[in-house]
Amino acid sequence: MALKIRKNKSPEPPYGCPLTECMSVLGGAWTPNVIWSLSAGPRRFSELRIDIPGVSPKVLTTRLRDLEARGILHRDVKPTSPPSVEYSLTAHGMKLVPAIEAIVSVGHELKKAGKPTPKRRTSRRLAKSV
């Protein structure tokens, strides 16, 4: 007999799911880092590069453009000479900060719990031997 499907549904269906929605924002590489960095105040391109070691200018540009297009951050070109460009979170972007804080604090807990840093991804051939 077919097992019956329990139907205490999970809180949100993934159709137009806010979860998916939000993850599409946070999903890109370095995105949370950028937002996190900006949460401490406005920053220029090269400051961000320093704040986020390892990010390449290409990816950083991509992220900034993308987040700007989504209304998460604001790009402000100061007409100084050499013009400097300042990025800051919009009110909209600020809303993401608590979520990122939550993620960060979970990150702390995950580290505290001393994960043995699993290196294997799909090497679970043992499934049948269980």
Next chain:
Amino acid sequence: MALKIRKNKSPEPPYGCPLTECMSVLGGAWTPNVIWSLSAGPRRFSELRIDIPGVSPKVLTTRLRDLEARGILHRDVKPTSPPSVEYSLTAHGMKLVPAIEAIVSVGHELKKAGKPTPKRRTSRRLAKSV
């Protein structure tokens, strides 16, 4: 003159960053959905497939194996005949739920704010025309 670098550093450097740490867990496709679904109680493989429309068995398997290896969820094979397999969050995995809730609630806000759903990801050739 070189602009001076402001040094009100962002809260966490990305070296062994808890943010990065945690995102490496949440980053895979459908991962948050899986955890979200399991946050409502234990679920079997096929229930998850129903809860998360669009997820392929391959990816679902991958995610479940990965999350199991990380200690986020627990795989419980019931020795019934046909054996059914139940997945549930570990205490560890539960810790992720608030973060996901935060993400979900931001997702709601992002939707409320009526984003014009930018479909283009990297098609911002227009950069110069701005």
Next chain:
DNA sequence: GAATGTAGTTTCCATTCGGTAACCCGTGGT
């Protein structure tokens, strides 16, 4: 006029990732 600094852009490349589809195994029902 050469160097430096800011703020990127562009090209190229390798890899990863996820999706599709097909297949597998054991059990139970008809």
Next chain:
DNA sequence: ACCACGGGTTACCGAATGGAAACTACATTC
């Protein structure tokens, strides 16, 4: 005997992504 179901696995594939490196433009300064 045969099919369906639960719970996957495997092979194959194309798109997307992220990284590296080189290059650009403009302005100031030496």
